[in-house]
Amino acid sequence: MKTLVIAEHDNASIKPATLNAVAAAQALGGDIDILVAGLGCGGAADAAAQVPGIGKVICADNAAYEHQLAENISLLVAEVGSEYDNLLAASTANGKNFMPRVAALLDVGQISDILSVESADTFTRPIYAGNVIATVQSADAKKVITVRTTAFDAVPAEGGSASVEHSEAVHDAGVSQFIREEVAVSDRPELTSASVVISGGRGMQNGDNFSLLEGIADKLNAAIGASRAAVDAGFVPNDYQVGQTGKIVAPDLYIAVGISGAIQHLAGMKDSKVIVAINKDEDAPIFQVADYGLVADLFEALPALEAAL
Amino acid sequence: MKALVAVKRVVDYNVKVRAKSDGSDVDLNNVKMAINPFCEIAVEEAVRLKEAGTVSEIVAVSVGGTGCQEQIRTALALGADRGIHVEVDGTVEPLSVAKLLKAVAQQESPDLIIMGKQSIDGDNNQTGQMLGALTGMGQGTFASELKVGDGKVEVVREVDGGLQTLSLTLPAIITTDLRLNEPRYASLPNIMKAKKKPLETVTPEQLAVEVKTHVSQCGVAPPPERAAGIKVEDVAQLVDKLKNEAKVIS
Numbered sequence: 097m098k099t100l101v102i103a104e105h106d107n108a109s110i111k112p113a114t115l116n117a118v119a120a121a122q123a124l125g126g127d128i129d130i131l132v133a134g135l136g137c138g139g140a141a142d143a144a145a146q147v148p149g150i151g152k153v154i155c156a157d158n159a160a161y162e163h164q165l166a167e168n169i170s171l172l173v174a175e176v177g178s179e180y181d182n183l184l185a186a187s188t189a190n191g192k193n194f195m196p197r198v199a200a201l202l203d204v205g206q207i208s209d210i211l212s213v214e215s216a217d218t219f220t221r222p223i224y225a226g227n228v229i230a231t232v233q234s235a236d237a238k239k240v241i242t243v244r245t246t247a248f249d250a251v252p253a254e255g256g257s258a259s260v261e262h263s264e265a266v267h268d269a270g271v272s273q274f275i276r277e278e279v280a281v282s283d284r285p286e287l288t289s290a291s292v293v294i295s296g297g298r299g300m301q302n303g304d305n306f307s308l309l310e311g312i313a314d315k316l317n318a319a320i321g322a323s324r325a326a327v328d329a330g331f332v333p334n335d336y337q338v339g340q341t342g343k344i345v346a347p348d349l350y351i352a353v354g355i356s357g358a359i360q361h362l363a364g365m366k367d368s369k370v371i372v373a374i375n376k377d378e379d380a381p382i383f384q385v386a387d388y389g390l391v392a393d394l395f396e397a398l399p400a401l402e403a404a405l
Numbered sequence: 406m407k408a409l410v411a412v413k414r415v416v417d418y419n420v421k422v423r424a425k426s427d428g429s430d431v432d433l434n435n436v437k438m439a440i441n442p443f444c445e446i447a448v449e450e451a452v453r454l455k456e457a458g459t460v461s462e463i464v465a466v467s468v469g470g471t472g473c474q475e476q477i478r479t480a481l482a483l484g485a486d487r488g489i490h491v492e493v494d495g496t497v498e499p500l501s502v503a504k505l506l507k508a509v510a511q512q513e514s515p516d517l518i519i520m521g522k523q524s525i526d527g528d529n530n531q532t533g534q535m536l537g538a539l540t541g542m543g544q545g546t547f548a549s550e551l552k553v554g555d556g557k558v559e560v561v562r563e564v565d566g567g568l569q570t571l572s573l574t575l576p577a578i579i580t581t582d583l584r585l586n587e588p589r590y591a592s593l594p595n596i597m598k599a600k601k602k603p604l605e606t607v608t609p610e611q612l613a614v615e616v617k618t619h620v621s622q623c624g625v626a627p628p629p630e631r632a633a634g635i636k637v638e639d640v641a642q643l644v645d646k647l648k649n650e651a652k653v654i655s
Contacts, residue, residue: 165571166534167543189564193546196499196534205500205619208529218623223528224422228431231623271543271574275559279567286566292653316654334584335549335563340525341418341442342583349653359421366631370651372643378636387634387651390643400640405654 097126097216099182100154102173104190105132105140110147113186115250118147120243121184122251123213127151129180130258133172135162141260148256156263163274164190170197171267177202180238187242195242204236211247225340225363246346246367287338290319292349293368295338296331297323297361299354299375299394303331308398309353315405321345323352323361339364354394357382374398406553408451408460409515411506412444412480414473415526422526424625431625440476443521445483446581449588450551451519452484459553460517462486466509468502470494474604481599482591488604489513493616499527501616503535508612510540515576517558522547522580533580543573549584 099121104111114130121128128149132141133156141155154176160168173194177183183198185191187209199206210219211229218233219241287293294309294316306320313320321343322336338345340363350368355361357373357380365371366385373386374397383389390397416422417439425432440448454460465480467473468491477488491505510518523530537544545551545560549568552559553575562569563582591599609616637643647654 163569166546167537170538189547189562192530193534193544196531197538197544199531200500200503200535200538203500205498206529206531206535207620208531221528222628223625224416224431224526225528226628227422228424228625229628230625232620233623234620236619269541269543271541271577273572275570275572277564277567277569288565334587337583349647349651358419360418366628370647370653371631371634372647383634383636385631385634387631388643388646389634389636390640391636392639397640401644404640404644 097124097182098180099124099126099128099184100177100180101128101130102183102185102191103130103132103140103144104186104188105134105137107134107137108139110140110143112250113188113245114144115147115253116245116248117184117186117243118251119248120210120213120241121182122149123248124182124216126181129154131156131173131176133161133169134164135159143253145258145260146254146256148252150256150258152258153260154263155260156265158266160266160268164194165272165274166194166197167269167272168267169194170201171269172265173198174201175265175267176263182239182241184241184243186245188245191242195240199240202238202240204238204240205234206240206242207232207234208242209244210241211244225344226367227363284313285317285319287319287321287343288345291347292316292318293321293338293345293347294318294351294353295321295323295355296326296353297355298325298329300326300331306332308395311402312398312405315402316349323355323358325358352382352386353398355382356380357385406460406516407462407464407513408454408517408519409510409513410447410451410463410465410480410485411518411520411532412448412465412467412476413441413521413524414438414467414469414476415441415524418442418525424627428624428626430622438472438475440479441521441524443523443581445588446583446585447519447521448480448483448485449586450581453586454553455484464489464513464515466491466506468493468497468505477604478599479591481602482596483589487602490604490606491612492606492608497616498619499529499531500535500619501614502532503539504614505609505612506532506536507539508614517553517576518578520578520580522582533578537578542576542578544578544580545571545573546580547582548579549582551579551585
C-alpha cells in the first residue's frame, strides 16, 4: 500500500500540520511519500525529506503552485496521486480547499477530518460538529482523506533522509488568480491554532468589557473568542465565534467567561484539553464540561486572574 | 446575471443530536429541521446581489427528499425567484450532490453558483469544491466578501491566520463563511408570496446522474465523555490548579 501526503508548507519549511498528516499515514501503514508543491519550495522539500520513514519527497516547483490555488494544485495531486492508494492532507483551510477537487477529479468520495484509522478502509470522523462520532467505510479503491490534526500526534520533524525528486508537471487551469493576502494584524495567535483560548459570552455585557480578556490573553499568549450570543448581541465580530456555526477549537487550555454553555458553543470547544469556566450562575451548563469551575462575578474575577498570572 | 444557490435541509443548529441506542445512526425522529446556516448566508448574498442590480435572477436548488421543498420555500421567501428540487431519498453523498448540481448548472447556465461551505450535519465541506472540479470552474471557498465585476468576481477568503483575495473568471463557485453577511428574516408577506413562486421537481434519472455510494456509515457513537470537574474557591486556587495540577500554564 502506498500513501501520498500533500505537505502544508510556506515554501521555506513544512508546517506542523504536515507532521500530523504523516502520523495518520503511518496509522494506515505501507510506504509514505510526501508531495511539496509551491514556488521556490526547495527548502520545504528538504525539510520534508528529514521526516523519518518517508520513501521520497516529490517537489513540484512552479509559478502555477505559488499560492496553492485549488484549481491548479488539485490537477497536480490527481496526476501525481494516480500511483498511490491513499492521498492524505491535513484538514487545514488549504487542505479543505483543494482535496475535494482531487477526489472529484478521481471520481471517488472524500473522507473528511478523520479522527482515527480503524483499518485500511474504515475511519472515524466527527459529524454534527463533534456531537456524534461516525465510523465510515470507503468503497473506493483510492482513498482521499483529510486529517484532523488535533487527533494525531505529530511525528518527529527530523531524523530521516529521503531523496527529493522533482516533478515537471505544470497545471495551470487559468480560471483563478491570486490578488493579495492579509495575514491577521493581531499579535495574538490564530483562534483555531492557539494553545490557549479565552472566550467571552453574553455575561460580558458589552463589547468594551472584552478588554478585560485582553490583559489575560496577553499574559497567556491566548487567542480571544466569543460565544454566538456575544456575537449576535454585537459585542464582537463574527470571526470571534467559537461553536458549531463558528470556529471549532481544541486548545490545551480554554477559558469560558460569562458563557452559559449552549449546545452550539460546547460543540465548538469541548475537545479542549483543559476547560475553565467562570460564571456567576452555578447551575450554568458550562460547569458540566469544565475541569475547573469558578462561580464568581467575572468583573471581579478577571482583574484578579490577570493580576495573579 | 443569473445566480444558482444550493440549499440543504438539516437539523436545526439549536438541536442537540444524539446517537440512537443501537448505534446505527443519529436519532432524527421529531427533530426540528431548518435550512443549513451557511446555505442561508448563500441565499442572503444572492439576494443582496440582486438588490444591488448585479444579479437578475436567483434559482434555489436543493437535493433530497420531499421535505427539502420546505427549505426551497424558505429561500424563495428570502428572495429567490424560483426553485428546483432534485428528488432523491436517503443520504446523498457530496460527490453525487456535486454531479446533480453540475447537471442543473448545465441546464441553467448560471454566472455564479453560491453555496454554504459545509452543512452542519455531515460536516464534509466538499460539495462546492467537487462541483468546481467537475465543471472546471474556479472556486472561492470560505468567502467573507464578494465583488462582482465584468466577467470576474473578486473573493476575499477566510484562510488560517488571515484573509486571501482571489479573482475568479465567471462562471465561478462561491462557498460562504460566517462573515459574508447576516441573513435577514423572511417577512410574513414574503413567506406568503413564496408559496406562489415556481418550484420544479426533477429526478436524477432526468438529469442522467447515477447516485452512488462511496463512503458508507457503519455506525455512530457519542464522543468520549469529559470527566466531571471540580469547583474552585477563588482565583488563587484556580491559578494554582492550572499551574500545578493541569500544568497548562507556567
